[in-house]
Amino acid sequence: MMEWNAINLWDMEMFKSVISAGQAALKSAILINGGAAIALLAFIGSVFTTTENRDVISMLALAMYCFVGGVLSGAVASGVVYLTQFAYARKKHLLGHILNGCSWSLVISCYILFVIGSILAFKVFCA
Numbered sequence: 001m002m003e004w005n006a007i008n009l010w011d012m013e014m015f016k017s018v019i020s021a022g023q024a025a026l027k028s029a030i031l032i033n034g035g036a037a038i039a040l041l042a043f044i045g046s047v048f049t050t051t052e053n054r055d056v057i058s059m060l061a062l063a064m065y066c067f068v069g070g071v072l073s074g075a076v077a078s079g080v081v082y083l084t085q086f087a088y089a090r091k092k093h094l095l096g097h098i099l100n101g102c103s104w105s106l107v108i109s110c111y112i113l114f115v116i117g118s119i120l121a122f123k124v125f126c127a
Contacts, residue, residue, distance in 0.1 A: 022081065022107075025107055026074060026077055026078060026081070026107055029070065029073075029074045029110035029114070030070075030071055030075070033067045033068075033070030033074065033110055033113065033117075034067075034071050036070075036114065037064060037067035037068050037070075037071060040060065040063060040064050040067060040117075040121060044057070044060050047060065056124055056127070059120055059123060059124045060120075060124055062117075062120050063120035063121040064117070066116045066117030066120065067114065067117045069113050070110040070113035070114050070117070074106070074107065074110045076106055077103045077110070080099055080102050080103040080106060081103050084099040084103055
């Protein structure tokens with residue numbers, strides 16, 4: 001009986017640490033994309049008034065699209081995380097596993113969109 005309690009406590013602590021790590025990854029993905037979008041928006045405002053180079057503006061708009069897409073992907077991932085926990089609580093483990101994979105895919109896409117947006121913005125700054 002005592003061994004079962006120890007195993008149960010261990011499982012509970014591991015579950016809490018996994019949730020905490022997932023929340024940190026999700027928050028950082030939203031934060032970096034949101035911060036980049038705000039910074040780029042301010043920069044686009046100044047570039048738009050000083051240049052008529054449509055290529056520069058188009059490249060910056062595409063980078064902005066990536067950053068905003070990253071924020072949206074993170075927001076959707078937050079909702080999917082809720083649905084994942086709901087599925088596990090209802091003992092629907094297969095659905096929970098599927099939703100868990102979806103949430104991680106969305107978080108990874110946040111980071112990928114950040115990298116793509118950063119590369120596009122970097123190309124503008126180096127031109």
